[in-house]
Amino acid sequence: MKNWEKIAEAYDLRIPDSDLERIAPSLDALELAFRPLTKRISDDVEPATTFRILRESSE
Amino acid sequence: MTILEAAQALRRRAVSSAELTEAALKRIGELNPQLNAMLATLDESARTQAKAADEQLAQGADRGPLHGIPIAVKDVFETRGVRTTCGSVIFLHHIPDRDAAVVEGLAAAGAVLVGKAGMHELAYGITSNNPHFGTIRNPRDPQRIPGGSSGGSGAAVASEMVFMAMGSDTGGSIRIPASFCGTVGLKPTSGRVSRYGVMPLDFSLDHMGPLTRSVRDAAITLQAIAGFDPRDETSSDEPVGNYLPGPDCSIRKLRIGLPQNFYFERLDPDVDIAVRRMAAIAESLGACILPVRVPDIEALNAVGRVILLAEASALMEKYIGNRDQFGPDILALLDQGRLLPATDYVNAQRLRRMMQRDFARVWSQVDCLFTPTTPMAAPQIGEKTVHLGDFVEDVRLAATRLVRGINVLGLPAISIPCGRDRRGLPVGLQIVGRPFDEALILRVAAALEDAAR
Numbered sequence: 001m002k003n004w005e006k007i008a009e010a011y012d013l014r015i016p017d018s019d020l021e022r023i024a025p026s027l028d029a030l031e032l033a034f035r036p037l038t039k040r041i042s043d044d045v046e047p048a049t050t051f052r053i054l055r056e057s058s059e
Numbered sequence: 060m061t062i063l064e065a066a067q068a069l070r071r072r073a074v075s076s077a078e079l080t081e082a083a084l085k086r087i088g089e090l091n092p093q094l095n096a097m098l099a100t101l102d103e104s105a106r107t108q109a110k111a112a113d114e115q116l117a118q119g120a121d122r123g124p125l126h127g128i129p130i131a132v133k134d135v136f137e138t139r140g141v142r143t144t145c146g147s148v149i150f151l152h153h154i155p156d157r158d159a160a161v162v163e164g165l166a167a168a169g170a171v172l173v174g175k176a177g178m179h180e181l182a183y184g185i186t187s188n189n190p191h192f193g194t195i196r197n198p199r200d201p202q203r204i205p206g207g208s209s210g211g212s213g214a215a216v217a218s219e220m221v222f223m224a225m226g227s228d229t230g231g232s233i234r235i236p237a238s239f240c241g242t243v244g245l246k247p248t249s250g251r252v253s254r255y256g257v258m259p260l261d262f263s264l265d266h267m268g269p270l271t272r273s274v275r276d277a278a279i280t281l282q283a284i285a286g287f288d289p290r291d292e293t294s295s296d297e298p299v300g301n302y303l304p305g306p307d308c309s310i311r312k313l314r315i316g317l318p319q320n321f322y323f324e325r326l327d328p329d330v331d332i333a334v335r336r337m338a339a340i341a342e343s344l345g346a347c348i349l350p351v352r353v354p355d356i357e358a359l360n361a362v363g364r365v366i367l368l369a370e371a372s373a374l375m376e377k378y379i380g381n382r383d384q385f386g387p388d389i390l391a392l393l394d395q396g397r398l399l400p401a402t403d404y405v406n407a408q409r410l411r412r413m414m415q416r417d418f419a420r421v422w423s424q425v426d427c428l429f430t431p432t433t434p435m436a437a438p439q440i441g442e443k444t445v446h447l448g449d450f451v452e453d454v455r456l457a458a459t460r461l462v463r464g465i466n467v468l469g470l471p472a473i474s475i476p477c478g479r480d481r482r483g484l485p486v487g488l489q490i491v492g493r494p495f496d497e498a499l500i501l502r503v504a505a506a507l508e509d510a511a512r
Contacts, residue, residue, distance in 0.1 A: 007398055015394050023391050027398060030368075033361035038406045040413070047408030048415070049263065052292065 001028045062222045062276040066124040069116060076116070076127030076171060080109035083129035083173050087220045093201060095193045096214035098134050100174040101141065105129065108171040115169070124279045125223075126169030132225040133212050134175040135182055136162055136267075137256040145258040146178040146208075148191045149384050159256030160291065161225055161267055161284045168283035176224050177211030180386050182260045183371060184208055185235050185458045186440070190386040194440060199241055199484055203437040206236035206458065208260075212270045213240035219272070223280050227257060228266045230367060231432075231462030234474040237270055238487025239437035241476045243504070244270045245277040248495045249469030250295030252281070253288035261370040263293075263408075264363065264466045274475060274504040278302040281497060300498045304505035311345030313503065316425030321356045322461055325447045327435040333478035333486040334431045340510050341429070341503070351424055354417040359464035362414065365399060365407035366467070372396025388455075411467055418468055422493050427500055432474040432487030433458050461489065471497045475504045 004024050008015045060068075068074045084102055091097050112127035137143045137155035144150045158166070165172070177195050179187045187195040187210025195210040197203040198218035205214040209226030213236025216224050226233040228246040237244025245268040252267040259265055269280035282303065287296040317338055323331060342348050372393050378384060379393055421428070434457055435445055444451050452460075465472045470491055477488035488507075492500040 004398055011397070013394070013397050015397075019390065019394060023395050023398075026391070027395055030361060030364055030395075033357065034365055034403065034407070037358050037361065037410055038403075041406060041409050042413075045409045045413055047405050048412040049408050050292070 002031060061273040062124055062128050062271070062279055063273070065128055065222060066126070069127050070121075076109040076112040077106070079127065080105050080129045080171050080173060083221055086218070087174065090198075090218050090220060094196045094198055094214050094218055096177060096195055096205075096211045096218065096220060097131065097174045098144065098177045098192055098211065099142065101172055105171050105173040112169050112171060122167070122169035123283070125165065125283055128170050128222050129173045130165060130170045130223045130225070131174045131176045131212065131215050131221045132162060132165075132172065133178050133209050133227055135178060135227050135258050136225060137258065138162055138172070138175065141175070143175070143258065144192075145182065146180045146189050146192060147384070149378050150258070155256070157256055160253035160288050162256065164284040165225075170283070173221060176209070176215050179208035179210060180389050181375070182208040182227055182229060182232060183389050183392055185231070185455050187211065187236070188440060196440070197240055197437050200437065202439055203484070204239065204440055206239035206437065208232040209236050209270065213237060213242055213244070216240070216242045216270045216272060223269050223271045223276055226268060226270050227260075228268060228466065229260045229264045230363060230466055231459045233266070233268050233270060234432050234462050234472060234487065234489060235458050237474040238432035238485065241485030242270050242272060243274050243277050243476070244268065244474045245281060245497070245501075246465070246472050247281060247285065247497055248295070248471045250293050251297070251471070251495065251497065252284050253286075253291040253294050255288055255290040259374060261367050261374070263370065264367055266466065274473070274501060274508045275303060277473065278304060278501045278505075295495070297495045302498050302501055304502045308502045308506050308509070309345070310341060310503050310506045313346045313427070314425040315341055315346050315348050315503070316351035316421065316428045317348055318353045318428060318430060319350045320352050322353070322430040325434055325450050325452070326431060327447060327480060329480035330431045330434060330436070330486050333480075334429065334488050337477045337488045337507055338429050340507060344506055344510060349425055351421060351428070353421060353428070354414060356464045358410070359414050359467050360460065362407045362410045363463045363467040365403050366411065368392060368396035369399050369404040369407070415468055426493070427503055428491040430461055430489045430491065432462060432489040434460060436480045436482070436484035436486055465491055470494060471500055473500050473504050475508060
């Protein structure tokens with residue numbers, strides 16, 4: 001599993017140790033569920049977020 | 060009394076909007092000390108709106124079935140000149156200078172806004188146990204949660220304080236309180252109802268919709284608030300349909316899918332029985348009940364959680380330096396989101412697109428799906444876990460398990476009451492439809508509601 005304490009320290013997130021301890025099991029569970037899914041993604045799939053350039057943005 | 064019945068009574072002059080509004084304010088005054096469903100009432104402006112509605116109706120200026128009807132909106136909808144807190148002390152003094160698009164739409168339809176409904180802090184949770192504004196209680200059993208995050212809206216409608224209360228739904232926040240409180244809750248298709256002027260929890264998962272006493276009341280409300288809004292980048296220009304089901308709506312030959320995987324696993328047996336009973340009623344009305352396999356919803360939920368954690372934390376990043384402003388459950392979720400790598404967020408949005416394509420195949424087999432809304436009835440206030448057969452599950456994860464994925468897919472869904480468990484607590488049926496096919500799920504829900512009468 002990831003070392004959440006070190007990640008928080010590296011990002012300078014200033015999360016108290018007791019709070020980190022409390023959320024670590026949830027993050028570990030999500031990591032277990034999510035990480036294998038990323039291997040299913042084919043290269044041509046784009047994210048489902050949108051950016052639309054508007055004509056007025058050039059004015 | 061429903062909106063439809065009240066609208067008929069208003070036009071017969073059997074009652075006035077002023078009387079309906081006084082009755083709503085009186086009921087709030089009587090019940091709110093116990094239930095805490097409403098954060099604020101707008102007595103003076105409500106009375107003014109009601110008087111105007113009566114005058115307009117008398118002059119024949121009829122704006123439709125919501126005209127003169129007392130309603131509330133969750134305190135996530137901005138209201139010009141009226142404090143809008145999003146259930147958080149961060150916004151304790153936030154007085155918007157604009158109305159949300161939904162508030163505009165309801166005002167244009169002549170509805171009378173009597174108050175702002177309470178909610179889970181920042182719309183980020185399902186208990187509505189708000190550390191800043193107090194615990195909201197379930198009118199069916201005040202020792203139990205109303206669900207959330209639109210818990211005040213659910214409690215206000217179930218206790219008949221108002222005819223309709225607007226909610227918002229990022230991972231089930233309309234449908235969960237509808238299920239726990241025994242009301243109707245409609246989450247429209249993504250882009251169908253404008254998010255303009257709604258304080259966001261999440262950029263890509265938030266949806267706006269009504270909680271009501273009847274299916275037709277939900278349809279009437281959707282009719283007033285649906286449509287393209289250029290002020291919301293995600294707003295859709297799909298034409299708005301006619302949502303109100305007729306008095307004799309038929310569901311003959313409709314293909315209703317009953318999932319064979321995921322949705323009927325780890326349920327309270329009473330929920331399983333109640334939902335299957337509704338499928339049997341639909342079959343007796345001429346619908347075809349078809350077994351169907353749905354794509355991996357467990358994976359869909361994981362994708363939804365990554366997106367929500369990342370987007371909500373990004374939104375709240377500028378406030379998190381002052382940790383005392385947040386309740387412990389919110390802080391835990393915000394910290395989780397800050398620890399996720401950006402690559403996970405991007406990949407979650409890529410998986411979302413893949414899963415959307417996978418799920419589209421379901422619609423070649425069926426016209427809508429029947430699932431339970433929640434795996435259990437309302438838990439007790441303070442309960443952290445629920446026992447479902449041999450499983451012990453976190454209350455939040457259990458409550459969102461059957462609804463969260465539908466937000467990721469952006470599909471329309473409605474929760475309607477479908478019976479009670481052994482303790483007499485309401486159980487919800489979720490009906491999920493094709494994108495922008497709100498008319499169909501409303502028709503199916505209305506047919507079931509009519510059959511149950």
